[in-house]
Amino acid sequence: MKGRLLVVDDEASIREVLKQVLAYEGYQVEVAKSGGAALTAYRARPFDLVFLDVKMQGIDGLDTLEQLRVVDPDVRVVMISGHGTIATAVQAVKQGAFDFLEKPLDSDRLLVTVQRALENRRLLGENARLRDSLARATDAKFAMIGTSDGLQAVRALVRRLAPTNARVLVTGENGSGKELVARLIHEGSPRRREPFVEVNCAAIPSELVESELFGHVKGAFTGAVGQQTGKFDAAHGGTLFLDEIGDLALAAQAKILRALQEGVIVRVGDSKSIPVDVRVIAATNRDLERDIADGLFREDLYFRLNVMPVHVPPLRERLDDIPSLVEHFVTVLGGGPGMVPKKFSDGALRRLKKRGWPGNVRELRNAVERLMILAAGPEVTEADVTAVLPGDFGLVIDGEQLGRDAPGGKLSSFRVDAERAFILARLRAHDWNIAETARALGIPRSNLYSKIEKLGIKREES
Numbered sequence: 001m002k003g004r005l006l007v008v009d010d011e012a013s014i015r016e017v018l019k020q021v022l023a024y025e026g027y028q029v030e031v032a033k034s035g036g037a038a039l040t041a042y043r044a045r046p047f048d049l050v051f052l053d054v055k056m057q058g059i060d061g062l063d064t065l066e067q068l069r070v071v072d073p074d075v076r077v078v079m080i081s082g083h084g085t086i087a088t089a090v091q092a093v094k095q096g097a098f099d100f101l102e103k104p105l106d107s108d109r110l111l112v113t114v115q116r117a118l119e120n121r122r123l124l125g126e127n128a129r130l131r132d133s134l135a136r137a138t139d140a141k142f143a144m145i146g147t148s149d150g151l152q153a154v155r156a157l158v159r160r161l162a163p164t165n166a167r168v169l170v171t172g173e174n175g176s177g178k179e180l181v182a183r184l185i186h187e188g189s190p191r192r193r194e195p196f197v198e199v200n201c202a203a204i205p206s207e208l209v210e211s212e213l214f215g216h217v218k219g220a221f222t223g224a225v226g227q228q229t230g231k232f233d234a235a236h237g238g239t240l241f242l243d244e245i246g247d248l249a250l251a252a253q254a255k256i257l258r259a260l261q262e263g264v265i266v267r268v269g270d271s272k273s274i275p276v277d278v279r280v281i282a283a284t285n286r287d288l289e290r291d292i293a294d295g296l297f298r299e300d301l302y303f304r305l306n307v308m309p310v311h312v313p314p315l316r317e318r319l320d321d322i323p324s325l326v327e328h329f330v331t332v333l334g335g336g337p338g339m340v341p342k343k344f345s346d347g348a349l350r351r352l353k354k355r356g357w358p359g360n361v362r363e364l365r366n367a368v369e370r371l372m373i374l375a376a377g378p379e380v381t382e383a384d385v386t387a388v389l390p391g392d393f394g395l396v397i398d399g400e401q402l403g404r405d406a407p408g409g410k411l412s413s414f415r416v417d418a419e420r421a422f423i424l425a426r427l428r429a430h431d432w433n434i435a436e437t438a439r440a441l442g443i444p445r446s447n448l449y450s451k452i453e454k455l456g457i458k459r460e461e462s
Contacts, residue, residue: 002026003048003118008038008064009080010056014103018051021107022114028227035059039067045228046072049117052097054081054088062095069096074124076117080105144184145328146321150313154181161308162188167260169245169305170283172312174443175362178283179243181312186239191279194238199231201252202244202444209252211268214259220269232265232276240278245305246286246297247446257301280305285447315357315364316418323349325361329368342372347382355389356418359442420455423448432459 005027007018015031022029030047032038036059038050050068054061061079068075079092082103089100098117101110144155161168162185170178179198186196204212211220215230231240248256259265260280264273282305291297315322326344334341344352348371357363367389375384423441430436438448451457 002028003114004028004030004045005114006030006032006038006041006047006050008032008035008050008056008061009053010034011053014053014080018105018110021110025111025114027114035061035064035067038064039071042068042071042075046075048076048121049098049114050075050077052077052079054079054092055083062092065092065095065097074121076121078113078117145324146318147324148313148318148321151318151321154310154312157308157310158184158188161185161310163190164308165189165279167279167305167307168281168310169288169308170281170310170312171288172283172285173314173358173360174285174441174447175360176312176314177361178285178312179241181310182239182241182243182281182283185281186241186279189239189279191238195235196239196241197231197235198241198243200243202247202446206249206252209248210255213252214255214265214267216268217270220267227267230265230267232259232278233274235278236276238278240280242280242282244284244444245282246284246288246291247444250296250298253298253301257298257304260301260304285443286450315360319353322353322364325364326352326368329365330372333369333372339369339372340378342375342378342380344371344380345382348380348385351382351385356422358419358422362442416455419451420457423451423455424457427452427457 002025005022007015007022007029008031009015009018010033012033015033019029019031030041032041035052035056038052039059041047042050052061052064052068056064059067061081065077065079068077075096077097079089079097079100080103081088081100092100098120099113101113144151144158158181168182168185170181172178183196186192199213201209211228211230213230213232215228215233217227242256259276262273263277264275266273286297288297288302288306292299292302323344326349330341330344333339352364352367359366371380371384371388374388375381423437426437426440430440434445434448438445441448443451
């Protein structure tokens with residue numbers, strides 16, 4: 001379809017004539033006989049363009065326009081009236097209408113107006129997408145800031161695989177920059193001008209996964225009041241980023257595997273296959289090979305996704321990059337409302353480099369913002385860091401001894417003990433409520449359960 005249009009008029013003859021003319025030109029057209037019905041239809045699924053009569057019983061056209069713009073500030077509305085005046089037209093445009101047409105409607109002008117409105121919507125959407133893409137790409141560069149060996153390896157790999165069409169599996173802990181690496185791959189590819197569509201697989205209810213990914217047709221299930229485009233379809237020509245792919249149920253994994261194998265999707269409630277051209281980048285913080293052994297992840301899907309693996313190192317393995325990251329965040333955050341750029345002293349930076357950073361780069365960014373707000377002077381000092389970010393430094397966390405082999409032991413022992421003590425401290429703080437602790441740590445519950453098991457944490461330790 002060329003576009004979804006809604007015709008709103010309390011005269012049945014006007015509704016039907018407009019529907020026939022527009023449908024003949026290839027548009028998908030729905031009708032509503034009142035402002036209230038129009039608002040209900042638009043809330044269910046936005047339209048590309050709305051034709052709205054000015055004079056209607058109940059909620060009139062101008063009031064409906066105002067309420068539509070509350071629902072969607074970018075809504076495109078063409079007002080129509082048989083009693084049009086210059087004053088009414090001016091008022092409609094002031095309230096956000098795209099154009100104003102007088103009855104009886106001239107079919108040629110009607111179709112030209114539709115084309116102009118849809119082209120305007122497309123251009124504004126493309127501009128917004130490009131601005132968003134540029135902003136995110138700029139923000140993504142912080143994932144590439146630093147000179148550590150692990151980071152340089154990621155940077156080199158991204159440069160080599162971005163121009164290709166190869167599928168990529170990005171692995172790493174939460175907050176380490178997996179999504180940002182995916183965006184850099186997209187921005188460096190021939191698909192950069194096409195959509196980058198992100199799906200957080202862990203956040204989709206299991207009963208809605210198939211509809212979210214592949215879309216559905218009207219009547220496919222209760223509440224499916226219209227046709228819905230899925231994420232695969234929305235990413236056509238561009239990149240689909242499947243974040244937290246390891247949290248998908250096996251049934252959804254099978255559907256994704258078919259889409260990757262055949263290059264087609266089928267909307268829920270439909271039988272027609274729709275070809276899609278997407279580059280898939282997946283990401284996970286889980287050990288998928290272990291999940292395969294445990295029967296939680298399909299091995300065939302893993303091999304389809306893992307054409308080019310990219311592992312993003314955690315911040316604790318690139319602590320020497322912290323000064324560069326802090327400088328970047330100070331620059332980015334310093335331009336925000338009420339924020340003043342502040343220098344971090346050498347002592348403050350040394351103190352920051354002693355943390356375990358379980359939340360990785362994301363946690364560091366939040367810490368820098370907090371310090372810039374709370375530090376009293378023009379410089380963030382070591383004392384500020386200790387006061388604002390207490391409890392996670394040195395060899396002891398919440399009474400837990402870190403690095404039992406220290407000071408002559410292995411760094412890996414220190415890291416494991418640091419993570420174990422940090423998670424145990426947070427569990428105690430939240431009275432062993434797994435959901436609240438996972439939210440505080442910024443990780444999925446499944447990941448927290450995995451870490452508790454891996455690190456051998458037991459409740460009796462509290």
